[in-house]
């Protein structure tokens with residue numbers, strides 16, 4: 001298998017939210033669907049299928065479906081995303097994500113006995129303040145847009161990274177902690193991107209006694225310790241691999257780095273990290289301290305460690321997948337049960353100003369679910385009148401069975417209809 005290079009730890013993906021230097025791409029406050037479509041919502045048929053009301057228990061909080069999915073322009077959480085809340089794949093000991101989480105715990109427990117507090121059940125519904133403000137994400141950062149983040153209402157989101165919990169845990173007096181959780185991002189569709197994935201965040205705080213006498217300034221002291229700890233973690237997971245540190249940018253750390261390893265003949269990003277911005281420590285009762293922090297995407301690493309070729313497989317209940325993994329068995333190679341053929345369908349339309357690829361992908365996932373493998377822009381032109389046409393190729397493929405022509409035609413028919421109705425585009 002080729003090493004997953006573009007993958008979704010999302011920290012590092014093409015849609016990476018936080019790691020561009022000056023990565024404040026053009027920011028448009030973009031509602032999930034066009035406002036005219038939103039207006040027609042209340043009068044015409046609802047897009048959302050009624051789902052039997054269910055109550056979830058998330059991190060000790062009871063959540064009903066209509067707490068999260070609402071017909072309101074400040075809400076862009078679809079049913080497909082609600083259905084993932086509470087699945088907590090990272091808490092299943094026989095699942096590759098749980099096995100990987102436990103493998104990382106093992107590294108910290110062995111090297112820092114009884115030091116790190118572990119959290120893997122914090123509620124993924126957080127405030128805009130927790131997700132963005134508390135970790136100094138600028139007010140105009142693209143990651144705050146409705147196009148990139150799932151909003152429950154204007155002040156509440158599905159966390160898009162586990163960094164959302166840094167501030168509350170620091171305030172709670174924790175100085176060494178690991179937070180694992182499901183995170184949510186609106187994104188395009190391919191074998192390494194899925195709108196729900198899993199991250200682990202690590203933080204270690206040092207008080208002045210730690211660096212006094214080291215001959216180092218506090219920032220260099222923390223940066224050195226960070227690098228040593230994470231090189232150790234990468235060795236623990238990948239064996240004796242070559243590594244390199246790349247300078248990076250994150251709003252919450254300074255300096256910031258990415259760790260890359262040379263694996264299967266390619267450099268691969270493993271995680272993002274850095275020395276925590278002093279302002280975060282100061283705001284949370286730790287002005288005398290320094291700290292390091294890191295964040296890593298579990299899917300990205302698990303795809304490489306277990307040879308898992310498609311990110312949708314993590315969600316599979318097919319026994320031919322689930323039975324291949326068991327507790328403590330890190331890095332067992334996945335044996336594909338069979339590769340079913342893909343089926344490609346193209347669709348072209350004139351886009352409107354509000355069109356975004358993330359919105360398109362959400363509509364397609366809403367209909368085809370995990371049967372859609374990839375959505376690719378294959379043609380893009382603007383005519384003399386200034387109208388822009390996009391042609392997308394949709395690859396349908398099940399990981400578990402062959403799809404019939406009829407089934408795919410039905411899906412594609414529905415996709416065409418809903419894309420036209422919801423996205424304010426004109427099919428060609």
Ligand code: DAH
Nearest residue numbers: 011161272273274293294295
């Ligand atoms: N939150 C970042 C992301 O999702 C990952 C990250 C980078 C976390 C650097 C950190 C850090 O704690 O120091 O892209």
